[in-house]
Amino acid sequence: MILVRSPLRVSIGGGGTDLPSYYEKEGGFVISAAIDKYVYAAINRPFSEGYILKYSQYENVKSLNEIRHPIIREALRILRPFENRIEISTMADIPSGTGLGSSGSFTTALLMALSAYLNEPIHTEELAQLACKIEIDILGEPIGKQDQYIAAYGGFTSFEFLKNGEVLNKSMNLASDTIRDLEDNLLLFYTGIARSAGSILKDQDLKTHLSDRSMMENLNFIKNLGLRCLDLLKIGDTAGFGDLMNEHWQYKRSRSQSITNELIDNAYKSALKNGAIGGKLVGAGGGGFLMFYAKDPEKLRSCMSEFEMDEVTFKFDFHGTSLVIP
Numbered sequence: 001m002i003l004v005r006s007p008l009r010v011s012i013g014g015g016g017t018d019l020p021s022y023y024e025k026e027g028g029f030v031i032s033a034a035i036d037k038y039v040y041a042a043i044n045r046p047f048s049e050g051y052i053l054k055y056s057q058y059e060n061v062k063s064l065n066e067i068r069h070p071i072i073r074e075a076l077r078i079l080r081p082f083e084n085r086i087e088i089s090t091m092a093d094i095p096s097g098t099g100l101g102s103s104g105s106f107t108t109a110l111l112m113a114l115s116a117y118l119n120e121p122i123h124t125e126e127l128a129q130l131a132c133k134i135e136i137d138i139l140g141e142p143i144g145k146q147d148q149y150i151a152a153y154g155g156f157t158s159f160e161f162l163k164n165g166e167v168l169n170k171s172m173n174l175a176s177d178t179i180r181d182l183e184d185n186l187l188l189f190y191t192g193i194a195r196s197a198g199s200i201l202k203d204q205d206l207k208t209h210l211s212d213r214s215m216m217e218n219l220n221f222i223k224n225l226g227l228r229c230l231d232l233l234k235i236g237d238t239a240g241f242g243d244l245m246n247e248h249w250q251y252k253r254s255r256s257q258s259i260t261n262e263l264i265d266n267a268y269k270s271a272l273k274n275g276a277i278g279g280k281l282v283g284a285g286g287g288g289f290l291m292f293y294a295k296d297p298e299k300l301r302s303c304m305s306e307f308e309m310d311e312v313t314f315k316f317d318f319h320g321t322s323l324v325i326p
Contacts, residue, residue, distance in 0.1 A: 002043040002116045003325035006109035007034035007317040008093070008100040009150045010188070010282050010291055012233075013248065014226025018144030018161050020136065021208035022219050028161035029226045031172070031233075032101075032150040034317040037093040039102060040324075041109035043117045044087045051076070052087040056096075071107050074134045079114045086117070094312065097194035099283025104147025107131040108321040116323055127321060128152040128167070142205040154320030158230055178236045179316060185238065185294050187301070189309040191264060193287025221251055239277060242293030246278030264290065267307045275299035 009032050017028035046052055053059040053072055064084070067073040072088060090110070096102040108131045115122040122130070131148035135141045145167060149159055153169055156179070160168040174182075207215040225248050232240045249268070253260045264281065267290060271279060275296030282289045290309065294300045301311060 001325060002113050003323070004041050004109045004113040004116065004321065005038040005324050006041075006105040006112070006151045006321040007154055007319070008037045008039065008102060008105055009034050009147065010100065010186070010289075010314075011146065012156075012226075013229035013244070014223050015146065015283075016144070016252070017219050017223045017226070018146040018159065019142070019205055019208065020144075020165070021142075021205050022216075023161035024163055024165070025208075025211070026216070026220065026223070027163050028144075028159075029223050030144075030146045030159050030161070031157070031226055031229055032146050032159065033156045034150050034154040034320065035100075035314040036317045037100065037312070037314060038317075039092045039105040039109050040090060041106070041113040042089045042325075043113045044089075045085060046087045049083075049085045051084065054087075054089040070139050071103075071134060072110065074138050075107070075110050075114060078130070078134070079111070079118060079120075081114070081118060088113075095194060097288070098190065099281060099288025101147035101151060101283065103135065103141075103143070104131060104149075105151040105321075107135055108148060108151040112321050112323070116326060124152050124320065152321050155318045156316060172230070172233065174233055175236055178233060178238060181236075181238045182293075183315050185297055187292050187294055187297060187304075188282070188312045188314060189267075189290045189292075189304045190312060191267070191281075191287050191290060191309060193261075193263075218251055218254065222248065225251070238293065239295070242277030242295075244278065245280055245291075245293055246272070249278070249280035252280060263307070267304065267309065270303055270307070271300060274303035 012031035012033055014030040018030050022028055050062050051067060061067055064076055094100055108127055111127055111130055128149045132145050146159055156172045156174055158170050158172055225244055229241055229244055271292055275294050276292040277295050279290055279292035282291045
């Protein structure tokens, strides 16, 4: 059996500028951090012919074209196992639709597991590129590239998305004290709302394709915020980073009415009065996780419990997509 795990992520700054509709015009920049919550993909050879697939649903089909799960179907179509006798099981520490990049993690975990099963090792850059090809080019999802890249590389990483489609990645090599500070004071709370990133990003993608002035100005500002986050974190100014998170959220929520709602807005306002310096919804918005940088973590935890939002504690992952059982 082959077992692979791929980390989920929190977006630190610049999110939304990794969509082709934006970076092909202006160039994008995102800071992302992998966390120790994972999507797992396991592959085994069953006794009988066919494709046995176990995810949130169960499939047992004879031909590739019968597979309903689009990512699994297209990954198998590209990598072409040597026989139609394969069992694929996937599971995750956090459910999908919560803003932590689970689709990108799912795809990278699956591709590495299939590559290992075929005894054809895949390089990290190739893994990220192929995951993007499946989700964005083949399946046409209106999403960005940061999820696939941070899942593949791991770490606390900056990504520059060039106009020609090339992606430049650079480990931020933050001081150990800064990493510990962020792990102690960046808190994640689940809003209880799951949503599709594609549906949230569709409006942004359409407006960017049309070079809508207000959307382009908004994303230009968000990219600049990402670069400012980079400068602050490099010098260990985590409180300044917390202030930028608040500024980031105010611009992000103005992109689309579907990004926030009354519950999220009320919880956010209360958090700023009870221990948080700044925060934002992680991912495209509409639900998922609220992330705050806290000056008083315990006071913030008490506040969020009043909104019945459960905390998910985490550390950063510096391994990226990797084999657990080769």
